[in-house]
Amino acid sequence: MTGQVHIDSQTKRLSRVPLKASHAPHILRALDAVAAKRTYRRGEEVCNSTCISDCLYRVTSGAAKRCATFPKGRQQIVDLLLPDDIFACAPNAHHSFSIEGAATETVLTCYSRRRVETLAESDSRIAKLLSEIAFEAVCRLEAQLLILGRTTALEKIGAFLVELSDRQSGRSNSVVLPVSRYDIADYLALSVETVSRSLTGLKERGLISSIGTRSIKIIDRDALDDVTSC
Amino acid sequence: MTGQVHIDSQTKRLSRVPLKASHAPHILRALDAVAAKRTYRRGEEVCNSTCISDCLYRVTSGAAKRCATFPKGRQQIVDLLLPDDIFACAPNAHHSFSIEGAATETVLTCYSRRRVETLAESDSRIAKLLSEIAFEAVCRLEAQLLILGRTTALEKIGAFLVELSDRQSGRSNSVVLPVSRYDIADYLALSVETVSRSLTGLKERGLISSIGTRSIKIIDRDALDDVTSC
DNA sequence: CGAGACCTTGATGTCAGTCAACTAGTGTGG
DNA sequence: CCACACTAGTTGACTGACATCAAGGTCTCG
Numbered sequence: 031m032t033g034q035v036h037i038d039s040q041t042k043r044l045s046r047v048p049l050k051a052s053h054a055p056h057i058l059r060a061l062d063a064v065a066a067k068r069t070y071r072r073g074e075e076v077c078n079s080t081c082i083s084d085c086l087y088r089v090t091s092g093a094a095k096r097c098a099t100f101p102k103g104r105q106q107i108v109d110l111l112l113p114d115d116i117f118a119c120a121p122n123a124h125h126s127f128s129i130e131g132a133a134t135e136t137v138l139t140c141y142s143r144r145r146v147e148t149l150a151e152s153d154s155r156i157a158k159l160l161s162e163i164a165f166e167a168v169c170r171l172e173a174q175l176l177i178l179g180r181t182t183a184l185e186k187i188g189a190f191l192v193e194l195s196d197r198q199s200g201r202s203n204s205v206v207l208p209v210s211r212y213d214i215a216d217y218l219a220l221s222v223e224t225v226s227r228s229l230t231g232l233k234e235r236g237l238i239s240s241i242g243t244r245s246i247k248i249i250d251r252d253a254l255d256d257v258t259s260c
Numbered sequence: 261m262t263g264q265v266h267i268d269s270q271t272k273r274l275s276r277v278p279l280k281a282s283h284a285p286h287i288l289r290a291l292d293a294v295a296a297k298r299t300y301r302r303g304e305e306v307c308n309s310t311c312i313s314d315c316l317y318r319v320t321s322g323a324a325k326r327c328a329t330f331p332k333g334r335q336q337i338v339d340l341l342l343p344d345d346i347f348a349c350a351p352n353a354h355h356s357f358s359i360e361g362a363a364t365e366t367v368l369t370c371y372s373r374r375r376v377e378t379l380a381e382s383d384s385r386i387a388k389l390l391s392e393i394a395f396e397a398v399c400r401l402e403a404q405l406l407i408l409g410r411t412t413a414l415e416k417i418g419a420f421l422v423e424l425s426d427r428q429s430g431r432s433n434s435v436v437l438p439v440s441r442y443d444i445a446d447y448l449a450l451s452v453e454t455v456s457r458s459l460t461g462l463k464e465r466g467l468i469s470s471i472g473t474r475s476i477k478i479i480d481r482d483a484l485d486d487v488t489s490c
Numbered sequence: 491c492g493a494g495a496c497c498t499t500g501a502t503g504t505c506a507g508t509c510a511a512c513t514a515g516t517g518t519g520g
Numbered sequence: 521c522c523a524c525a526c527t528a529g530t531t532g533a534c535t536g537a538c539a540t541c542a543a544g545g546t547c548t549c550g
Contacts, residue, residue, distance in 0.1 A: 098402075100489055101489035102489055108402055108406070125403075150384070150387065152384075157380065157384065157388075158387075164391055168397050172338055172401065176328055176355060178409060179408060179449040180449075182537075220539090221538075222497080222498095223498080224537090225497095227498085229498095259331035260332055260334055411505095412506090440527090440529090441529065453507075453530080454505095455529095456530055457531080473529070
């Protein structure tokens, strides 16, 4: 399917390979002529689950977040959408979700969902594409679930950085944080303070270094993997 | 799609409706003639992500768990499969999953995945069914994510019971725990002791009562929802 | 310059993990 | 039949980690 497992012969460790082996974005891009592009600012709402959107979105640049709001106000980010991720705003019986821009500038390409679904009925490749989109969503959610399942904040932050690094550039050691610490906190179910403290903790241990507040360099990836694995 | 939102006029609260509005199990059941049934015992492995299975499973009775094992031994249950849930064992680049029987007796119906996928290419209803299966998986994962995202153990346990109640009988107030406390702990990323303590805590508050160890009655659902919502 | 969002650090209380002990049920084999 | 081992569940004592509250710092934008 999408993404493959490679065994790094040196470290005998499962190395992460970006999941972008999918050709779904490529196929969708063929429809860009009839698609609409829009730029969203941080916090600007793309859509929410009360209004059933007739759109399929592809992140072109920046980042979007799908978040659920608990009755007492706390937010939980359920999915972090990065460039080339495709998503729709499905209604959900149990919770109300909203999708917002998360980076300072987020560009989304919007495809007519009905059109794509109609195409899917005659073209099995499009149908397969829809399955693949869902499959990738499952993969992202599983990955986040495993991050949330970790016990300590350091493990969560470490795993988050590793995941982000994999999803972004694949092999490079520099990670760009597209979202604020507050969003990271909502993503990891931590408080902002703990996020901040954990990052400085990783710096003090010499595992990462920061270039500004929004860019991080992974110095000792093996040690980071050790911290991460619980 | 699957599942609908009803507003309970009395309580003005979003009431949960089972997601089983899906007709996917129904369609698949039409294939039961060419499907294989098997019974699994607790802990028995159905398949794991190293061997790519050519099967699509439907839970007929009992319960199955999809779990990931962290390097240092801890287990995280990533998906809890209850009767009429459909799942496959997809390979995952990042983690190794295994699917095991979780109830004492779990019956799975196994369909040929290749056959279903071939059917999907000619029959758009089958293709849609595959999308729907994925969509339901996304719903389950999102629900679990929101449970894991809660802060206190009481909230997690409460939300877990509510979710289980919804997925099982819909409206009845009795919840059958198909899995052990240990599995609940792995599902909620808690320790067994905390699971036990939280359950007795809910009992002491008079929100639930237990009939044996594996069956629970929800006494005060509103109060349980209050505990749950953070 | 001031306002506001974003980030960091410190002090403190609470909650959950860990270790340990105990009970109950279940199955096995002599 | 009983002794034994094993699994499942519960409860208690203790410690460590995270949330919370509070304060101060940095940056951007009007």
